[in-house]
Amino acid sequence: MxxxxxxxxxxIDVSSIPKDAKIRRFGPVHRIMHGVLIxxxxxxFFTGIPLRYRNAGWAQxxxxxxxxxxxxxxxxxxxxxxxxxxxxxxxxWLIYYVFIKKGQWYGDTSILFRLEDLYHxxxxxxxxxxxxxxxxFGRYNYWEKFDWMAVFWGSMIIGATGAAIMAKNYLMTLNLxxxxxxxxxxxxxxxxxxxxxxFLYVAHWYxxxxxxxxxxxxxxxxxxIETREELEDERPGEWELLEKDPKWLKERLIEDEEPRRx
Amino acid sequence: xxxxFMSAFNALLLLWGAVWIPIFLVLxxxxxxxxxxxxxxxxxxxxxxxxxxxxxxxxxxxLIILSRNHVGLN
Numbered sequence: 001m002x003x004x005x006x007x008x009x010x011x012i013d014v015s016s017i018p019k020d021a022k023i024r025r026f027g028p029v030h031r032i033m034h035g036v037l038i039x040x041x042x043x044x045f046f047t048g049i050p051l052r053y054r055n056a057g058w059a060q061x062x063x064x065x066x067x068x069x070x071x072x073x074x075x076x077x078x079x080x081x082x083x084x085x086x087x088x089x090x091x092x093w094l095i096y097y098v099f100i101k102k103g104q105w106y107g108d109t110s111i112l113f114r115l116e117d118l119y120h121x122x123x124x125x126x127x128x129x130x131x132x133x134x135x136x137f138g139r140y141n142y143w144e145k146f147d148w149m150a151v152f153w154g155s156m157i158i159g160a161t162g163a164a165i166m167a168k169n170y171l172m173t174l175n176l177x178x179x180x181x182x183x184x185x186x187x188x189x190x191x192x193x194x195x196x197x198x199f200l201y202v203a204h205w206y207x208x209x210x211x212x213x214x215x216x217x218x219x220x221x222x223x224x225i226e227t228r229e230e231l232e233d234e235r236p237g238e239w240e241l242l243e244k245d246p247k248w249l250k251e252r253l254i255e256d257e258e259p260r261r262x
Numbered sequence: 263x264x265x266x267f268m269s270a271f272n273a274l275l276l277l278w279g280a281v282w283i284p285i286f287l288v289l290x291x292x293x294x295x296x297x298x299x300x301x302x303x304x305x306x307x308x309x310x311x312x313x314x315x316x317x318x319x320x321x322x323x324x325l326i327i328l329s330r331n332h333v334g335l336n
Contacts, residue, residue, distance in 0.1 A: 020301065042283060049276055053269045061333045194272060201279050209286070216313040217289040219300055227301065 012246045012253070019229040022254040023242075026224040029093055034221050037086045037151070043079030045197045047072050052190040080162050087155045108241055109139045113149070117142040138237035143207050154196050161189040225254060270335035281320045285313055 026034075050059035051072060063069050097103040106112050119135070120142050126132035140148070164171065164185045171177065208218050213234075220226050232239045242249040289309070292298035298309055 042279065045279060046276065049272050053266075053272060056266065056269045056273070056336060058269075058273045058328075058333050058335065061328075061331060194268075194275075197272075197275055197279070201275055201282070205282065214300070216310055217286065217293070217298070217300075219293050219298075222290055222293055 012249055014243050014246075014249070017228055017253070019227065021228045022225045023228055023231055024224055024252045024254055025220050025226050025231075028224070029089075031221065031224050033086055033089055033093075036082060036089075040079050040082035040086060041196070041200070043075060044083060044193065047076035047079060048190070048193050049197065051076060052193070077166060080166065083155070084159055084163070087159055109238070111140045111145055111148050113142070113145055117145060136237045136240075137235050138241070139235060141235070143203075147204055147207070150196070150199055154192055157188055157192045158196070161185040161192075165189060265336055273335050277324060280324065281317060284320060285316050288316070289313070 046062075047066075050056075050062040051069070053059045054063075054069065063072055066072055066075065098105045104110055106114075116138075120137060123132060123135035124142075127134045165182065168182050172179070172182075208221070209215065220230075228239075231242075242252070289298060292309075298305070300306055
């Protein structure tokens with residue numbers, strides 16, 4: 001390889017990076033977690049919602065397809081365990097990211113809400129009404145942050161109440177909690193599930209896949225890769241950060257089989 | 263028993279999900295097999311048309327199955 005060719009050690013000339021250059025957005029851990037979450041949460045919806053409306057005719061028909069209410073309940077518990085595993089996997093990753101990798105847990109590249117997101121919400125409404133420029137979104141825009149937060153708080157409520165309902169018979173023998181607790185837990189569990197299903201099947205799918213720029217599917221969460229053009233267009237704030245930090249850009253830039261010329 | 267709005271709403275949401283899940287599954291498989299590339303605009307338009315065809319085909323298929331089994335919203 002001649003010296004004028006790009007090597008990971010060489011300094012990156014940002015202007016030489018072509019528009020179709022591949023840049024990593026999600027690593028394998030996040031992609032696997034998202035994949036397991038898709039499977040687990042859809043099992044939960046298709047088994048849990050009929051259990052909530054067990055007297056409805058359509059729910060009865062669904063029970064008959066799988067072999068009855070006990071089978072549906074069993075499938076719901078299996079899905080629940082898979083869901084809790086994803087939550088634990090994510091918690092473990094967060095601990096690794098913050099305490100071992102010393103990653104930024106709050107700031108420009110964090111998924112946590114900041115005051116800037118409020119300005120982006122106002123700016124985006126103005127943009128959609130044709131009264132201002134598109135906000136310069138960073139690594140995660142406000143609706144992506146909301147997607148993550150929704151799963152985060154949803155998993156707390158659904159996970160805790162689901163675990164309590166699953167262990168109801170054992171917990172009742174301990175006499176720690178009043179009987180009414182389990183009724184309230186069931187209502188919280190199923191109401192949060194309806195909220196989650198409505199949000200995922202409408203807002204998340206529209207924001208991620210059905211918006212005209214991405215329809216029929218946004219591939220980034222499955223392949224983990226986006227192009228420079230997409231990144232610059234959709235997340236100019238993040239691209240500016242990458243331009244200022246060649247080391248980070250080098251880490252995320254995916255080289256083709258043929259080395260790219262400087 | 264009267265009409266239960268929330269039961270019907272949830273049934274419709276499940277039907278909506280049941281229509282889109284197989285479409286997304288095929289699209290995800292196509293992405294990994296290299297059959298779908300979002301950066302090839304011409305091919306993307308074909309996949310967009312295919313998605314709508316699949317959407318209506320699956321929806322009609324479900325509606326036929328549900329009506330033959332007398333499954334309603336309540």
